[in-house]
Structure formats: structure tokens, C-alpha cells
Amino acid sequence: MSADPSSHQPTTADHHNVIQVRGARENNLANVSVDLPKRRLTVFTGVSGSGKSSLVFGTIAAESQRLINETYTAFIQSFMPSMGRPDVDALHNLSAAIVVDQERMGANSRSTVGTATDAYTMLRIIFSRLGTPHIGTSTAFSFNSAEGMCPECEGIGQVTKIDVDQLVDRELSLREGAITVPGFAVDAWYWQVMADSGLYDPDTKLKDFTPAEWDDFLHKPSTKIKSGGINVTYEGLVVKVQRVYLSKDRESMQPHIRAFVDRAVVFTDCPACGGTRLSAAALSSVIDGVNIAQCSAMQISDLAAFVRTIADPSVAPMLAGLSHTLDSLVEIGLGYLSLDRTSSTLSGGEAQRVKMVRHLGSSLTDVTYVFDEPTIGLHPHDISRMNDLLLRLRDKGNTVLVVEHKPEVIAIADHVVDLGPGAGSAGGQVCYSGDVPGLRASGTLTGRHLGHRARLRESVREPHGKIAIEGADLHNLRDVSVDIPTGVLTVVTGVAGSGKSSLIHGYLSVRDGVAVADQSPIRGSRRSNPATYTGLLGPIRTAFAKENGVKAALFSANSEGACPVCNGLGLVYTDLAMMAGVASVCEKCEGRRFTPEVLTYTLRGKNISEVLGMSMAQAYDFFPSGQARAILGRLTDVGLSYLRLGQPLNTLSGGERQRLKLAIHMAEKSTTYVLDEPTTGLHMADVDKLLALLDRLVDAGNTVVVIEHHQAVMARADWLIDLGPGGGHDGGRVVFTGTPAELVADGDTLTARHLRQYVAG
Known part of the structure; x- marks a missing residue:
């Protein structure tokens, strides 16, 4: 096949066997047209930022998922994330795409390796049939159902205790700063409410409080009191800490608050269930002397051996299905995990491989599977196992698209698409499309580096x-x-x-x-970008302010200079009630994020929006000296010269x-x-x-x-x-x-x- 795929027009006989991409322009793609063989393994190569993800995830997978979502009713669509149509002229012969990415599995403490792979569901059914004593249906073994969960910890397996000595120094009085919780410094509002409550003397050392004062100080429920002549709500310190800090998601906390919470809150295994999450009845039922919690705690490679010892024709298909799932987890190099391992503790690579096993057991065929660097976190010893799984998915009749850099994976491809030649605006073109021997001989950067x-x-x-x-x-x-x-x-x-x-x-x-x-x-959202995160925006704003004789705050999209319509986001999120919400470019600032007045101020002919649109490499040339250039130099050193200064961190x-x-x-x-x-x-x-x-x-x-x-x-x-x-x-x-x-x-x-x-x- 020639390097220019658009010159290869498939004949009528074979055009159903290729996914045709025509005129893809998502992100940095330069009007890319390429044909990808179906029911084959295609690997996408190229330097970081060359456009691989934009083509595979941003165009092919995104359009497939958007089209599937459109088949649902408006009511169901209202619960789904909205998807804009990718910037592409045409995509032909798509099949349903399943993206197996490295997004960490959600921080839900109820999700485990066992629940994520359905292995635990199969195990529950086997215990409900064969376990003695018989205690009921499979839900009686589920820590996510009322009948199976431990009533004490509600199926979480852990209880939290606050270590009071991380909140206070008992040797001091309130006025001397006995409370060490963030936000309770002497004279702060929270401190004043407590000190003026009249429930204890702010000059008495905490260790000298009476039991009643100590109880009021720590545990008094929310009560209206008069403080300094005004009505305020008083809560004991532990009550307040639980409400203000512990009810929040850990990820959204500021670092110093998170550090305090990690110090002050002690997670211990639930005393009632011993951390197994299950009711006493579920723990009493055994097969060959082993209960379901002990099975879940076994290393998966050991559990696979145990399951093989169970022989009962009444559950033979279920045993075979469970063995297959456990063997796949061992094959893919995850035999060291256990089914009770919480999903949120898995690394990105581990999460991706757990999801992969779920799809291997699926009866679906003729699906497009999309993988993002599946070898991350894998020792060379395990890469060959991963390759076997990719080939097994293909041999079931699926199209497998893989973004990958490792030569061991490129070697097994039926087809390779190499993007480049460079990154960012220097990339986004198809440099080669064809088989692996052709890539070796192609003279492209990837071809030259294969050996x-x-x-x-x-x-x-x-x-x-x-x-x-x-x-x-x-x-x-x-x-x-x-x-x-x-x-x-x-x-x-x-x-x-x-x-x-x-x-x-x-x-x-x-x-x-x-x-x-x-x-x-x-940490940070669509508002944060490399310029804000690295401190680069500071010297840039100062340079603009100095050049134009105005204040620096104007040049922050999170401050005075922000477009009032989109609040400096450049996008407007519209909630359409019954329909999915949509993000559209702000009409007022046309995505530039700043007020028209701010955009009239320039530095060497560029306004702030244009500077934030530059790549690190362009900005490095634009700022000839000073702090900005030093930061940009480090960003170039670590191989990020293609990133745009204003690119949202969540991308x-x-x-x-x-x-x-x-x-x-x-x-x-x-x-x-x-x-x-x-x-x-x-x-x-x-x-x-x-x-x-x-x-x-x-x-x-x-x-x-x-x-x-x-x-x-x-x-x-x-x-x-x-x-x-x-x-x-x-x-x-x-x-x-x-x-x-x-x-x-x-x-x-x-x-x-x-x-x-x-x-x-």
C-alpha cells in the first residue's frame, strides 16, 4: 500500500473490510485520510504529540461512541456525557468501539478487582449453590446488597476513627493555640465561636478540662448559642471536623487539608467483619472449609488452583467461566492481585489489564477494541503475554487498534500507521501506512528506531x-x-x-x-494549564503588564481579564434539561478567554491569547531571556516542547x-x-x-x-x-x-x- 492512503481507493469488493477515515482535522491532524483493515491488529506509532491519540481516540473511537449514544432515547441520553462530532469529513464502516484505557478505575470503595471482572459474581453463585450451610441466593454473599453486607461497616470493610491528639495539644489552652486543625488558628472565626462559647475557660489547659467540658469541647452536637452578643452555631471540634473535612472527597481537598486528614483519620478494619465487608451468615458458609472472604483474599493464582479442585456438575459452566477469567488474569501478569483488592488502588496499567480481561470473556465479536499503550507497567517478560491477548481478541473476529511505542508490540502488528513527522504543529500527518517490514524500510523516525x-x-x-x-x-x-x-x-x-x-x-x-x-x-480542572501549573504565567503576565502600563491581574483568565460570559473558560456549558449538556465555544470571546480590552494589549505583536496558544518551543523562541525562558527551557528538556501553554491539564x-x-x-x-x-x-x-x-x-x-x-x-x-x-x-x-x-x-x-x-x- 502506498504511503498516501487516499490514493488507494478500495474496490467495491473490499471496502467493507476497511475503516475509511477521510479528512481528519481533530487537534493537530492535518487533513488525514487513511484506511484501516478490519478484523486485524493495527498499531499506531509516532513521537509524543504526533496525533496518534487524536486519530484513534479523538476521531475513530469518539465518533463510534457518539453514533451509538444517538441510538438511545433523549431521556437516556440526558444521563450520558455529551459528545461533539469530531472534526472529520467522513468515517465509513465503523463498528462499535470499546476503549480500554488507563484511566484509573473510579475512587468508589465498593468496586474491587472481583466486582470489576465479574469473577466475584460467579464466585457468589457457586457459593450460593454449594456452600454449607446454605444461606440463600447469591445476593446473600454480596457486600453491595443489604442482605450480604456487614451491618456495622455497611460493606465497606473499614471504619474511621479520629485521633484526637492530631487535632489538639492537651498541654496548651485555647488561647495558647491548643487546636492544631487547619482553619482554627487563634482569633480565626471557628476559634472565636469555641473560645466565646462559655462552655469552658479559654485560658484553662485542655488537660485540666472536666469530663463534661472535654465532652462539650469535642462532641457537643450542633447547638445555637450567644457569642459576643450574636447568635452563632456551636459544634464540638470532632463534630465540626467530620462535617467540614471528612464529608469531602479526598481528591478535591487542598494539599495541606489532605495531609491533615491523612494524619488525623485512622482507618481500621471493621471489628465486626474483620475487614471482609460481609455479614456473619455469609462468612459461615464454606466450600471445602474455605469461606468466600478467604477466596477473595487469596492471590488470584492460588484461587485459580483452588477453584479447579471444586467438581460439581450442577455448577460446571459457572466453574469453567470463573476458571477462564482467573486464568486470563494470571496470563496477563495480574496473578499477584486478589479479588478483594479495591479498584482505586490499581495503577493505570493494572486497571487497563483488568478491563481487558472483562472483554476477553465477552461473547461480542466484530467490535473495535482501542488500547492506549497496553504495555505500561509491564516487564518485558509480561509483554509477550499481553501480545497473546491482543492476538486472541483479534482472532475472535475483532478489529484491534493499539497506540504503542514498544518494538515488541509493533512486531506483531498486521498493519502499522506511523504519524509525524514531529509533534504538535510539526506532526499530524501519516508518514507511513502498511506492514511491519515496510515500516523498517520506510526511513521514517519509527522505522529507523525499530532495531x-x-x-x-x-x-x-x-x-x-x-x-x-x-x-x-x-x-x-x-x-x-x-x-x-x-x-x-x-x-x-x-x-x-x-x-x-x-x-x-x-x-x-x-x-x-x-x-x-x-x-x-x-489537581486542577479544565481551568489549569501548563502555564498556570509551572508558574510560567506569572512572568508572562508581568511582561504584558509592564509593556502596556496596566496591572498584571488583567492577563489572568481566572481573574479580572476573564471574558464575563464564559468566566475565562473559552467554552460555555449549556444544560439542556432532558438532553445531554453541550460545550460550545463562547461566542463573546470566540474561545480566546479574555475581554476584548485585554486582547488589545500586545507584547512584541502578540496578545495574551495568542501567547497561550503557542507551543513550548514557539514560546521558548518568543521569550529570549528571564524567568519565562528558564521555565520553558526545563519544559523543553523533559520533552514537552509540543504542548501548548494554555492546554487544559485534564487533556x-x-x-x-x-x-x-x-x-x-x-x-x-x-x-x-x-x-x-x-x-x-x-x-x-x-x-x-x-x-x-x-x-x-x-x-x-x-x-x-x-x-x-x-x-x-x-x-x-x-x-x-x-x-x-x-x-x-x-x-x-x-x-x-x-x-x-x-x-x-x-x-x-x-x-x-x-x-x-x-x-x-
């Missing part, structure tokens, strides 16, 4: 000293003691579930002077969020950096740039510790710490420490085997 290998370091750097971790036993760690050398690049490796994150985030990240750049969501991928955090930490002069899979979302060509950046950080005297599966990063390390040998209870031990060369020469771990193959090329 690219990072070499082992000629000579490793000498450490300055060490950070000792002793007796680490968090999660599955087995009393691990290990030294992390300082002043060098250390890479921590091991299969998924081996204990890498528990070791590094549990024992190193929490120390002073350690900067952590991970992929967790950045960034996990890898982009991580690199944004790294850019900020680089300004803080930390001495130790911890990065968690920084190669996420990076093209092979960009991995080299990342390695150069890590080298610069180390050469400047810093300690860099990276949790990573990418062999190029392992090869360039000064020191490796390999955990394993497996995941879950088969992991949690240090199986190797030393240089990459030593691992390749003498190592006998899974990592050693794969790094040896990689280096041999």
Missing part, C-alpha cells in the same frame, strides 16, 4: 554515599534491606507486583529532599503529567529524584533524550532513582536493583543488585534474561 538498542555504559559512575533502607515489609516486601547509592542513576526493576513501588514510594519517596515525579492526576496523558512534574522539581534544587516509569508515552527516539536528561541531573550532583521496565533505561543505569523473583507472594525480595554489565554477565533473573537478549540485539 535501535541503547548500549551498556562503558564505565559506571562512582556513588558519593548511600541511602539505607532496612527491614522494609510494606505489602509483599519480605524484610528487605538494601542500599541506594547516591550521586548515580539507579534503576529499580522487576515484574509487575514484585514490590518496586512499595519499596521506593514506601521508604524513599517519603524522606526529606526527595522530589517525586509520578503519573498520578494533577494530558499520564506520561505528560509526569514530565510536567519533573520540570517543576528541576527548579526546586532537590537532591534526590524519584521517577516512576518515565518512558511512558515516549517514542524510542525520545527515550534517548530522556536518558540524556537523567544523565544531566546526575552529572549535576543529584541522585536519580527510576522505577522502569524499558531495557534502554536499564542498560544506561549505573546501578540496578532487581526485585522478584515473581509478583505478589512470589516477589518482595531483592534478587540482584549491581551494575547492568554484571546482571548481563552473571544474572539469573527474568530481568537478566531479557536485558541479555536486548543488549545482544
Whole structure:
């Protein structure tokens, strides 16, 4: 097939076998037309920001889901998110698209690996038929139903207790500042209500309160009292803290409030059910002496073996279905999880693989499955298993579209679409469309890098000293003691579930002077963007204010200069009552977010909206000196030169969020950096740039510790710490420490085997 897909007009006989994309212009796509074979595995490649996600998610998957939603009644549509039509001339022969992404599963504490994969549902049915004593139908074993849940904790499995000594210092009086809760400083409004309540003396030390005063101080329910001559509502401190702070979603709290809540609130297993979430009756019913909670707590690989020992023809199809689901979870490298693991504690990669298993068991065929970097968080050992699953989905008669950078996945593709040649405005074109041998020979950036290998370091750097971790036993760690050398690049490796994150985030990240750049969501909404988040907007506003002799607040879309119609969002959200709400570009400011007056002020011929529309690379050239250029330099260093300054943060991928955090930490002069899979979302060509950046950080005297599966990063390390040998209870031990060369020469771990193959090329 030629590189210009529009020149290949399918004949009438085969046009139903291709998804035809014509004139796609979503985000940076430059009028892209391409044909994708159906019932085949197509991999989309290209540098970060080249337009892969815009084509696959923003165009193909978005239009498929929009068309499906339109088949529902207006009433049902009113409960669904609204979807605008993507900017594309035509899409032909779409099938229903299922997106299997890395969005963390919701923060709902009632969702577990078992409920998300339906494995727990099957287990409940088996227990309701075979468990003795027989206690009722399958809902009697559900912690989400009234008859199955523990009445004490209502099926959550945990109860919260407030540690009073985190709220107050008993050695002080109120007037001396005994209350240590945020918002209760001496003379603050909350403090005044308590101090003037007359229920106790604000000058008496708390430890000298009578039992009645102590009870009024902490637990008195909401009561109207006179304070300083006016009527106010008084609540005991614990009552108020529960109402003001604990009823809020943890994610929406400001960092200092969240830190206080994490200190003050102790989660303990519910004493009634022992954390199992279930009623006494559900726990009393057993199969071969094991109850359903014990099954849920088993490592999935052990549960799969236990289920095989149950033989009863009355539930044979259910047993077969459960075994299939559990085996798939083991195959995909998640055998170390348990069914009772809360979904919100899974990493993005783990969540994606759990969703994948749900689809593998589905009877649907001729569906389009869309994957976003399914190898994230996977050791090279597990990537081959992931490949098998992708091929199994295809062989069931489905179209599988995968956005991926790993050569191991590109190698199994039936078809490859390479986007580029660069990122942002320099990308958005199809550079190649065809099979893998053709890609190798194509001369594109991706083609040239398919066989690219990072070499082992000629000579490793000498450490300055060490950070000792002793007796680490968090999660599955087995009393691990290990030294992390300082002043060098250390890479921590091991299969998924081996204990890498528990070791590094549990024992190193929490120390002073350690900067952590991970992929967790950045607080902030569609109002936040890289310019506000990195502090770049400050010097930009100052430059505009100085140039035009006006105040800086005018140049903030969250302040005085905001368009009054859309409040500086650039979009207007309209609620259509029975229909789905829609977001439309604000007519007043035409999406520019500022008042017409603000847009008349310019800096070197550009107004503030035009500057925020620039990419980091364009802005770097536009600001020749000063603080703005320093920040932009760091953003370019971490490989984000294609991002726009004003791009909403909620549109960034996990890898982009991580690199944004790294850019900020680089300004803080930390001495130790911890990065968690920084190669996420990076093209092979960009991995080299990342390695150069890590080298610069180390050469400047810093300690860099990276949790990573990418062999190029392992090869360039000064020191490796390999955990394993497996995941879950088969992991949690240090199986190797030393240089990459030593691992390749003498190592006998899974990592050693794969790094040896990689280096041999």
C-alpha cells in the first residue's frame, strides 16, 4: 500500500473490510485520510504529540461512541456525557468501539478487582449453590446488597476513627493555640465561636478540662448559642471536623487539608467483619472449609488452583467461566492481585489489564477494541503475554487498534500507521501506512528506531554515599534491606507486583529532599494549564503588564481579564434539561478567554491569547531571556516542547503529567529524584533524550532513582536493583543488585534474561 492512503481507493469488493477515515482535522491532524483493515491488529506509532491519540481516540473511537449514544432515547441520553462530532469529513464502516484505557478505575470503595471482572459474581453463585450451610441466593454473599453486607461497616470493610491528639495539644489552652486543625488558628472565626462559647475557660489547659467540658469541647452536637452578643452555631471540634473535612472527597481537598486528614483519620478494619465487608451468615458458609472472604483474599493464582479442585456438575459452566477469567488474569501478569483488592488502588496499567480481561470473556465479536499503550507497567517478560491477548481478541473476529511505542508490540502488528513527522504543529500527518517490514524500510523516525538498542555504559559512575533502607515489609516486601547509592542513576526493576513501588514510594519517596515525579492526576480542572501549573504565567503576565502600563491581574483568565460570559473558560456549558449538556465555544470571546480590552494589549505583536496558544518551543523562541525562558527551557528538556501553554491539564496523558512534574522539581534544587516509569508515552527516539536528561541531573550532583521496565533505561543505569523473583507472594525480595554489565554477565533473573537478549540485539 502506498504511503498516501487516499490514493488507494478500495474496490467495491473490499471496502467493507476497511475503516475509511477521510479528512481528519481533530487537534493537530492535518487533513488525514487513511484506511484501516478490519478484523486485524493495527498499531499506531509516532513521537509524543504526533496525533496518534487524536486519530484513534479523538476521531475513530469518539465518533463510534457518539453514533451509538444517538441510538438511545433523549431521556437516556440526558444521563450520558455529551459528545461533539469530531472534526472529520467522513468515517465509513465503523463498528462499535470499546476503549480500554488507563484511566484509573473510579475512587468508589465498593468496586474491587472481583466486582470489576465479574469473577466475584460467579464466585457468589457457586457459593450460593454449594456452600454449607446454605444461606440463600447469591445476593446473600454480596457486600453491595443489604442482605450480604456487614451491618456495622455497611460493606465497606473499614471504619474511621479520629485521633484526637492530631487535632489538639492537651498541654496548651485555647488561647495558647491548643487546636492544631487547619482553619482554627487563634482569633480565626471557628476559634472565636469555641473560645466565646462559655462552655469552658479559654485560658484553662485542655488537660485540666472536666469530663463534661472535654465532652462539650469535642462532641457537643450542633447547638445555637450567644457569642459576643450574636447568635452563632456551636459544634464540638470532632463534630465540626467530620462535617467540614471528612464529608469531602479526598481528591478535591487542598494539599495541606489532605495531609491533615491523612494524619488525623485512622482507618481500621471493621471489628465486626474483620475487614471482609460481609455479614456473619455469609462468612459461615464454606466450600471445602474455605469461606468466600478467604477466596477473595487469596492471590488470584492460588484461587485459580483452588477453584479447579471444586467438581460439581450442577455448577460446571459457572466453574469453567470463573476458571477462564482467573486464568486470563494470571496470563496477563495480574496473578499477584486478589479479588478483594479495591479498584482505586490499581495503577493505570493494572486497571487497563483488568478491563481487558472483562472483554476477553465477552461473547461480542466484530467490535473495535482501542488500547492506549497496553504495555505500561509491564516487564518485558509480561509483554509477550499481553501480545497473546491482543492476538486472541483479534482472532475472535475483532478489529484491534493499539497506540504503542514498544518494538515488541509493533512486531506483531498486521498493519502499522506511523504519524509525524514531529509533534504538535510539526506532526499530524501519516508518514507511513502498511506492514511491519515496510515500516523498517520506510526511513521514517519509527522505522529507523525499530532495531535501535541503547548500549551498556562503558564505565559506571562512582556513588558519593548511600541511602539505607532496612527491614522494609510494606505489602509483599519480605524484610528487605538494601542500599541506594547516591550521586548515580539507579534503576529499580522487576515484574509487575514484585514490590518496586512499595519499596521506593514506601521508604524513599517519603524522606526529606526527595522530589517525586509520578503519573498520578494533577489537581486542577479544565481551568489549569501548563502555564498556570509551572508558574510560567506569572512572568508572562508581568511582561504584558509592564509593556502596556496596566496591572498584571488583567492577563489572568481566572481573574479580572476573564471574558464575563464564559468566566475565562473559552467554552460555555449549556444544560439542556432532558438532553445531554453541550460545550460550545463562547461566542463573546470566540474561545480566546479574555475581554476584548485585554486582547488589545500586545507584547512584541502578540496578545495574551495568542501567547497561550503557542507551543513550548514557539514560546521558548518568543521569550529570549528571564524567568519565562528558564521555565520553558526545563519544559523543553523533559520533552514537552509540543504542548501548548494554555492546554487544559485534564487533556494530558499520564506520561505528560509526569514530565510536567519533573520540570517543576528541576527548579526546586532537590537532591534526590524519584521517577516512576518515565518512558511512558515516549517514542524510542525520545527515550534517548530522556536518558540524556537523567544523565544531566546526575552529572549535576543529584541522585536519580527510576522505577522502569524499558531495557534502554536499564542498560544506561549505573546501578540496578532487581526485585522478584515473581509478583505478589512470589516477589518482595531483592534478587540482584549491581551494575547492568554484571546482571548481563552473571544474572539469573527474568530481568537478566531479557536485558541479555536486548543488549545482544
